[in-house]
Amino acid sequence: MQVTPGLGNDVRIGMGLNYSGGFAETVDEVADLEKAGLDIAFVPEAYSFDAVSQIGYLAAKTTTLELASGIFQIYTRTPSLTAMTAAGLDFVSDGRFVMGLGASGPQVIEGFHGVKYDAPLGRTREVVEICRKVWRREKVEFQGKYYQIPLPAEKGTGLGKPLKIINHPVRDRIPIVIASLGPKNVELTAEIAEGWEPIFYHPEKAASVWGEPLAKGKAKRDPSLGDLQVFASPALAIGDDVDHMLDWVRPGLALYIGGMGAKGKNFYNDLAVRYGYEKEAETIQDLYLSGKKDEAAAAVPDDLVRAVSLIGPESYVAERVAAFAESGVTTLTVTPLAADRADRVALVEKLRKICG
Numbered sequence: 153m154q155v156t157p158g159l160g161n162d163v164r165i166g167m168g169l170n171y172s173g174g175f176a177e178t179v180d181e182v183a184d185l186e187k188a189g190l191d192i193a194f195v196p197e198a199y200s201f202d203a204v205s206q207i208g209y210l211a212a213k214t215t216t217l218e219l220a221s222g223i224f225q226i227y228t229r230t231p232s233l234t235a236m237t238a239a240g241l242d243f244v245s246d247g248r249f250v251m252g253l254g255a256s257g258p259q260v261i262e263g264f265h266g267v268k269y270d271a272p273l274g275r276t277r278e279v280v281e282i283c284r285k286v287w288r289r290e291k292v293e294f295q296g297k298y299y300q301i302p303l304p305a306e307k308g309t310g311l312g313k314p315l316k317i318i319n320h321p322v323r324d325r326i327p328i329v330i331a332s333l334g335p336k337n338v339e340l341t342a343e344i345a346e347g348w349e350p351i352f353y354h355p356e357k358a359a360s361v362w363g364e365p366l367a368k369g370k371a372k373r374d375p376s377l378g379d380l381q382v383f384a385s386p387a388l389a390i391g392d393d394v395d396h397m398l399d400w401v402r403p404g405l406a407l408y409i410g411g412m413g414a415k416g417k418n419f420y421n422d423l424a425v426r427y428g429y430e431k432e433a434e435t436i437q438d439l440y441l442s443g444k445k446d447e448a449a450a451a452v453p454d455d456l457v458r459a460v461s462l463i464g465p466e467s468y469v470a471e472r473v474a475a476f477a478e479s480g481v482t483t484l485t486v487t488p489l490a491a492d493r494a495d496r497v498a499l500v501e502k503l504r505k506i507c508g
Contacts, residue, residue: 163477163507165500166192166383166485168222175206177493179213184497186217189504194222194252194485199264204237211245220250223331223349225260227267231279231299235286239321247322252349253279254331257413273340274298280328280344288324291316329383333419335365342369342380347483351420352405353384354427354459355472355479361426381482387461388486390469390502397489398457402449405457409433410440410448429453462486462503470506 167190171178182193193210197203203221210219219241224234234253242249255261255272262269278296285292291314294301302312329347332338341348342365350362370380389397408420415437424433432453439448462469462484476484486503488496 163473163481164191164483165189165503165507166194166220166483167500168194168196168385168485168487169206171201171206175209179210181493181496182210182217183213184493185500186214188497188500190217190500192218192220192250192483192485194220196222197224198256199260204241207241207249208244211241211248214245214248216248218248218250219245220329221252223252223254223256225256225265226253226272226275226279227255227261227269228265231282231294232286232292232301234279235283236317238283238326239287239317239319242322242326243319250327250329250347251283252329252331253345254349255337257419258417259413271298273336276330276337277340277344283328284325286317287321287326289316289320327381329381333423335362338362339365339369342366343372344369344374344377345380346377347381347383349383349385349485351385351408352423352456352460353382353386353476353481354456355384355475355481356459357427358479361423382480383483383485384476384481385485385487386472386476387463387489388469388484388499388503389463389489390466390499392465394463394489397463398454398461399449400489401457401461401463402452403445405452405460406436406440406445406448409452410436410438411445415441424456427456429456432456463489466502466506469503473503473506 167185169178169182195203195206195210203224207219207221229237238249238251253276255276258269261267275298278299282292282294282299282301285294292301293314300307302314327346329349330341330345331349332341333350338348387401409424412418412420418437421433421437432451436448436451439451462472473484488499490496490499
């Protein structure tokens with residue numbers, strides 16, 4: 153993960169895995185994608201199957217591909233278990249695990265897990281600190297605002313004692329990539345994480361939306377973390393007749409901008425507003441929440457769809473890759489818009505040639 157941003161010739165290629173067609177088929181495809189030049193695969197964990205079992209299986213079926221959680225939610229495991237899990241995945245993959253970490257949102261955390269969604273910034277900082285203590289094989293003694301280890305006597309039996317992980321982790325610092333959007337969250341990410349994973353990344357507007365919080369975070373950053381790695385997630389289609397696929401991107405944008413949260417509590421809607429689409433974001437949300445999903449998708453602005461995607465002729469995609477890289481992106485975690493395995497692999501091969 154020591155990539156320096158350039159003009160497209162040093163951008164890595166990642167992909168979020170979709171196992172809707174069957175996990176065995178996905179694993180076979182990942183092996184082909186690895187040969188085609190894929191650098192990192194993110195395994196989702198929203199309210200689906202857990203990511204851990206799948207990453208462990210993929211570790212045995214791949215050799216060079218980095219494997220990332222996309223994402224571990226900070227509320228659903230204790231910090232120590234998060235650290236143990238990451239260390240275990242790093243062990244079975246011979247040091248190829250990247251821990252994607254994030255807060256998710258109250259709909260998932262409270263609705264599916266039944267856990268209170270509170271203090272995402274403070275909890276994220278403490279989780280990261282505890283994980284790194286575990287990986288360094290220190291006795292875990294931590295008295296934070298949200299986590300106290302060992303548990304104080306007045307909160308439990310009083311029998312807890314400081315322990316360190318039994319095994320020797322492959323690495324004492326597993327890379328952490330934090331998914332964040334809000335200014336304070338992004339500032340924290342730039343301060344404490346190896347990588348940052350924004351959603352719907354707009355290269356031309358990234359500096360105006362995120363430049364200040366990124367600068368504030370980097371000013372407090374430990375130099376040993378290296379340069380902040382930036383993971384953008386555009387849809388991908390390369391060809392002279394692929395413009396119609398822009399419409400394939402609209403429903404996903406409409407879902408997040410319109411439906412992932414209530415009025416006034418939708419992080420993705422807030423992002424669209426910060427990009428300059430205030431009226432459009434309101435329209436999309438009103439339509440989506442009233443059940444008019446197709447109309448909401450149609451209301452997503454054309455220029456937003458194009459800006460956050462890599463869809464067009466090879467020369468155009470090359471220009472857009474350069475724009476992503478120039479804005480600071482180091483990994484393009486793409487969603488290939490292709491119906492079958494061979495076409496998806498071919499798209500990665502084409503993008504590999506563009507990225508170098």
